[in-house]
Amino acid sequence: MSTFRAYMVEQDGHAHRAGVRELTLDQLPEGEVLIRVRYSGVNYKDGICSQPASRLVTRYPMVLGIDLAGEVVESRDARFRPGDPVICTSYDLGTGHFGGFSEYARVPADWVVPLPDGLSLRDAMVLGTAGxxxxxxxxxxxxxxxxxxxxxxxxxxxxxxxxxxxxxxxxxxxxxxxxxxxxxxxxxxxxxxxxxxxxxxxxxxxxxxxxxxxxxxxxxxxxxxxxxxxxxxxxxxxxxxxxxxxxxxxxxxxxxxxxxxxxxxxxxxxxIDSVWLDMETRREIWRRLAGPWKPSDEALSHIGHDITLDDLDSALKQILSGRMKGRAVVNL
Structure with a gap:
């Protein structure tokens, strides 16, 4: 792999650009865990971040996507090993640190939650930050x-x-x-x-x-x-x-x-703020979502629908205008 695809917003003065770009691993920010992203959810916050000079984006250029689920590729932290299925949501993801609308993401280990038994990677992102x-x-x-x-x-x-x-x-x-x-x-x-x-x-x-x-x-x-x-x-x-x-x-x-x-x-x-929630509570919420509070398979099938990176422009406009029904899940 020499390059991979990601949805990036750029702001240079009054010029604003957004779309799919080709990146290399060297362009990813620092972090102990490299993740092959499989799914990411589209959230209202992502829509706000996609707007010119968004007050939520703390630096440009920025790969959007405030949540992701995938497998560990590399880890410098003993808590995670290659192949581990994991979730990462909130913190600075997609606002100040390259986010989940990307085939690869490198994040701090302290942001990563092991995927609990009972959830697939896609289930986790049908729920995502919203769920x-x-x-x-x-x-x-x-x-x-x-x-x-x-x-x-x-x-x-x-x-x-x-x-x-x-x-x-x-x-x-x-x-x-x-x-x-x-x-x-x-x-x-x-x-x-x-x-x-x-x-x-x-x-x-x-x-x-x-x-x-x-x-x-x-x-x-x-x-x-x-x-x-x-x-x-x-x-x-x-x-x-x-x-x-x-x-x-x-x-x-x-x-x-x-x-x-x-x-x-x-x-x-x-x-309710999920951005800087402590890790103990974060894991407890995901445990409940994988167990007693997990929506039925029928409900999950009605809530989530898959899109691609190339569909993001349209999906972000939809969610900002209130026309999104359920959850758009970016299938990477």
Whole structure:
């Protein structure tokens, strides 16, 4: 092998270029583990990184892709040996360190997670950062007392990566799942993932005169990658002790809420960040995704669809415009 292919963005002044490039191993950044990448997932964060002068990319040129799964080719760390199947997600991958949209990647050993039994490399990237984020949301909620016995789990932005995987994961964890989407045509698809009911986002808004005093509590928790104006309304629909786990802001970063749901219903909002999560928790989340929380084979087949590096321009535009359904998996 003299060269390999990777999807790279370059920024030179006002000139922005993105596309598939030929690279050599010498061009990869430092790291103890060289990985032959087999799959990488397309995430909303990748879409943001693909934009000119993205605030998330810390240096150029940059190979995008915030997650990857593949086999170890070389390792200077005793924890990993050639042939080991591994996962790498988050940290600076695809933002400050060459990422997963590449046939090869060299990364720090401390970022690498052994592929747990129960997941294939492709399964891991059908879930990917989005599924990991959804599972971390559920994990943090359950640490705060949420359980299936409390009530239903609401999943916002249901057709996106976090939403689609969140539905399947919450269903496997034993929850009655309510999916929220504007896309009426996606209702049957969401039910194949495990949704018991599908609602439009506007149905979550309180009407004039409604408040936590007279509105029916409906949800034990919310897996919420949308945020924005819906948060104060969702707070007032939580069961006592309910939790909203916010992992994104496709609906906007700001909201104004009353303190009363926090005081009267012991409601909570938890922020979810998978980027700098400690390795012990990271491994625990992947263990659950490979075991008790692993979506059914049918759900995984409906969530993920394969694309190639040459399809990335289109896929990144799709995810930014909200037209992506489920997860695009880059098959390398």
């Amino acid at each position: 990991f984020t959804a599972a971390l949301s559920l994990y943090r909620m359950e640490q705060n007392g949420v359980s299936p016995a409390m009530g239903a789990m609401l999943v916002t932005g249901a057709t996106g990566g976090v939403g689609a995987t969140g539905i399947a994961i919450a269903k496997r964890a034993g929850y009655r799942v309510v999916a929220s989407t504007r896309k009426d045509e996606a209702a049957e698809w969401l039910k194949t993932l495990g949704a018991d009911d599908v609602v439009r986002p506007d149905a979550l808004l309180l009407q004039e005169g409604e408040s936590y005093l007279n509105v029916q509590a409906r949800y034990a928790g919310v897996i919420d990658p949308v945020s924005g104006k819906y948060v104060p309304h969702l707070l007032q629909r939580l069961e006592y002790g309910g939790v909203i786990a916010i992992s994104g802001y496709t609906g906007g970063p700001d909201f104004t809420a009353s303190v009363f749901p926090f005081l009267r219903r012991q409601a909570a909002i938890i922020g």
